[in-house]
Amino acid sequence: xxxxxxxxxxxxxxxxxxxxxxxxxxxxxxxxxxxxxxxxxxxxxxxxxxxxxxxxxxxxxxxxxxxxxxxxxxxxxxxxxxxxxxxxxxxxxxxxxxxxxxxxxxxxxxxxxxxxxxxxxxxxxxxxxxxxxxxxxxxxxxxxxxxxxxxxxxxxxxxxxxxxxxxxxxxxx
Amino acid sequence: xxxxxxxxxxxxxxxxxxxxxxxxxxxxxxxxxxxxxxxxxxxxxxxxxxxxxxxxxxxxxxxxxxxxxxxxxxxxxxxxxxxxxxxxxxxxxxxxxxxxxxxxxxxxxxxxxxxxxxxxxxxxxxxxxxxxxxxxxxxxxxxxxxxxxxxxxxxxxxxxxxxxxxxxxxxxxxxxxxxxxxxxxxxxxxxxx
Numbered sequence: 001x002x003x004x005x006x007x008x009x010x011x012x013x014x015x016x017x018x019x020x021x022x023x024x025x026x027x028x029x030x031x032x033x034x035x036x037x038x039x040x041x042x043x044x045x046x047x048x049x050x051x052x053x054x055x056x057x058x059x060x061x062x063x064x065x066x067x068x069x070x071x072x073x074x075x076x077x078x079x080x081x082x083x084x085x086x087x088x089x090x091x092x093x094x095x096x097x098x099x100x101x102x103x104x105x106x107x108x109x110x111x112x113x114x115x116x117x118x119x120x121x122x123x124x125x126x127x128x129x130x131x132x133x134x135x136x137x138x139x140x141x142x143x144x145x146x147x148x149x150x151x152x153x154x155x156x157x158x159x160x161x162x163x164x165x166x167x168x169x170x171x172x173x
Numbered sequence: 174x175x176x177x178x179x180x181x182x183x184x185x186x187x188x189x190x191x192x193x194x195x196x197x198x199x200x201x202x203x204x205x206x207x208x209x210x211x212x213x214x215x216x217x218x219x220x221x222x223x224x225x226x227x228x229x230x231x232x233x234x235x236x237x238x239x240x241x242x243x244x245x246x247x248x249x250x251x252x253x254x255x256x257x258x259x260x261x262x263x264x265x266x267x268x269x270x271x272x273x274x275x276x277x278x279x280x281x282x283x284x285x286x287x288x289x290x291x292x293x294x295x296x297x298x299x300x301x302x303x304x305x306x307x308x309x310x311x312x313x314x315x316x317x318x319x320x321x322x323x324x325x326x327x328x329x330x331x332x333x334x335x336x337x338x339x340x341x342x343x344x345x346x347x348x349x350x351x352x353x354x355x356x357x358x359x360x361x362x363x364x365x366x
Contacts, residue, residue: 134311
């Protein structure tokens, strides 16, 4: 996940995925996405599922949830502009979390076959998109590394609540 | 320093780094890199510096160190011949998150961001393959780091201040006293990936 978040709907072409892609080529890339409207608390993808599509949130608010040994953990509240699912598309691994709408909204999706074709496409605009996806995972790794480093530097006197704050999670019983 | 394919070991040319790329493109990419020798103790870069080169170790050994709040720097990993480092700054400029120091006489190839981007934008298949290798590696590390964070989270979930210490002891399998003790033991438990 990533990116400047708003509560207002965003157009797919305005998201950071197309940063550095030439304007006249953006439309060609956008045409490969499918718009998926959501109803109620619909699940966009489920933890453990094969990661077979990329998601860009275009409207609505969403919860990113992970099921661990101690139950459901709320990882983040996400809004329009957020890009998800790129890690699974790059490494072929399963979904690491569940994405669920608060109450409706919409996402733009790019299926694995189309993503894989773009990933291998040597044209300059496809390469810009590959670079953007790679930069997203690098930025996410930096955030995760800082979280872990911060956690390892915690003094013993800190409370579990503080650890949870540091981890950026709110635990639900 | 001048170098040619004669000085490049086969494991670099045929290694997994540029897998799927035609041999001539692999050679062209590697030969355009800058070869340098670093004596033991030489610093390739310091934590916090704004460097943007990728390094590829040809021979020797490099240690990656992190300065935490603890007095002693923490060894994160060692890079041996055939492996690369500095790849995150190459693709997404930011201060170096750790220092890199030669442990023995080390030959390393390097390529700065500008040169890399010129090759990538010029349609070099080796530059694109390298980006894909880096993306896969970063994804693996991201999953591993998230897993470690989850592990700590699960271990500490719902703990009161009183039983936090015993949970940490369970987590690390060591009896620790004092703040430095648990940090050290967590670092040993999770560190060195």
